[in-house]
Amino acid sequence: MVITPFTDEEIKKLRSETKGTQHRVHFNNAGSALPPDVVIDTVTGYLQEEAIFGGYETEAKYAAQLDNTYELIARLINAEKEEIALVENASVAWGTAFNGIDFKPGDEVITCEMEYVTNILGFLNAKKNHGVVIKVIPNDEQGNFSLPALEAALSPQTKLIAITHIASTAGGMVPIVAIGKIAQKHGILYLVDACQSAGQLPVDVKEIGCDMLSVTGRKYLRAPRGTGFLFVKKTFQDKLKLLFIDGFSAPTVSLDDFTPRNDARRFELYEKNRALTLGLSKAVEYALNIGIDRIWQRVQHLADTMRQQLSAINGVTVHDFGSEQCGIVTFSVNGVDSINVKNKLADKHINVSVGKAISTLIYMEKNHLVSNVRASVHYYNTVEEIGVMCNELSVLFVN
Structure with a gap:
């Protein structure tokens, strides 16, 4: 497939539609990307209407647009509208899926060394409360997830494969499509944490073959904080326990019984921030209009450029590994605490983040x-901005 690259004029236009790019060099997209102006205008405009006309009345006015959020998300990940639930963030999405599984003592959960701390806490909680056994597949010597090791770890007790596609504090990627083929071959449940993936690169749940997938809005989707969604395959929805229930998730109720909704919205509750929902909708639409394949191509180019320039600086070590890498670039400056590096760059109006050991505990302790x-690029960043950051690092810490 031929992918049309961004032109300089297009990048200028996209940056002009994002106020934040005029004030800072923002390399913290893996934390919270700068939202497009249209997303902010959508959220604030809706809140202003609520203030004037009332919350329920404004919701009724925008009912079609709110419902269309599910359609747009379904397009984004190649799912069905009925397989999408809106939640506050990826942790809520992941926890709803994981804790809804009916674990029995001795059930095995297989994961990878790149798992996020929230997921590890979920595993430990399941181990403590249900007697679940946790198996971790380590990366090989090249820093790649080992598919043969996964095959070897499978047993009749394997209940779930739970994998984070892109880690919080590393630039490598886990082969979720290949893992999905193994999960399907053996009839094992498959949960993917795509928190850092959606909006950065193509995510196709049918290609992945996952039963559940969790996503946040604030990162590469450029949506407001406090937004996210959960995908649950239609054929698995009835098998997942409901952790919370209200009149929205179970609209048919008597004094003796209730019937949940017949779609993934059974995993939602009625009360949510409609303004943020529309903001998420607008952010997804914005990304789809640009083209996820195009976004991914540019993100890879910028991340490769950043790694090359950082590696050329004496005293800077780039820590990314593996045959496939993403828009997250991790590095350290010899003899300088990472928080100090972050703060010094912030003084120069350059946003980066600090990857803490707790965030990706297994990987960080192993290494x-x-x-x-952590410097994470997005399509609206430029090669010139990368040069600015690398120059500041050279001036601040090397010379």
């Missing part, structure tokens, strides 16, 4: 890392 600097 003896206490922390690292």
Whole structure:
């Protein structure tokens, strides 16, 4: 497939539609990307209407647009509208899926060393409360997830494969499509954490073959904070326990029984922020209009450029590994605490983040890392901005 690259004029236009790019160099997209102006205008405009006309009345006016959010998300990940539930963030989405599984003592959960801390806590909680056994598949010597090791770890007790596609504090990627083929071959449940993936690169749940997938809005989708969604395959929805129930998730109720909704919205509750929902909708639409394949191509180009320039600086070590890498670039400056690097760059109006050991505990401990600097690029960033950051690093810490 031929992908049309961004032109300089297009990048200028996209940056002009994002106020934040005029004030800072923002390399913290894996934390919270700068939203397009249209997303902010959508949220604030809706809130203003609520203030004037009332919350329920404004919701009724925008009912079609709110409902269309599910259609847009379904397009984004190649799912069905009925397989999408809107939640506050990826942790809520992941927890709703994971804790809804009917675990029995001795059930095995297989995961990878790149798992996020919230997911690890979920595993430990299941181990404590249900007697679940946790198996971790380590990366090989090249830093890649080992598919043969996964096959070897499977047993009749394997209940779930739970994988984070892109880690919080590393630039490598886990082969979720290949893992999905193994899960399907053996009839094992498959949960994917795509928190850092959606909006950065193509995510196709049919290609992945997952039963559940969790996403947040604030990262590469450029949506407001406090937004996210959960995908649950239609054929699995009835098998997942409901952790919370209200009149929205179970609209048919008597004094003796209730019937949940017949779609993934059974995993939602009625009360949610409609303004943020429309903001998420607008952000997804914005990404789809640009083209996820195009976004992914540019993100890879910018991340590769950043790694090359950082590696050329004496005293800077890039920590990313694996045959496939993403828009997250992690590095350290010899002899300088990562928080100090972050703060010094912030003084120069350059946003980066600090990857803490707790965030990706298994990977960080294995590689003896206490922390690292995380610089994450998006399509609206430029090669010139990368040069600015690398120059500041050279001036601040090397010379």
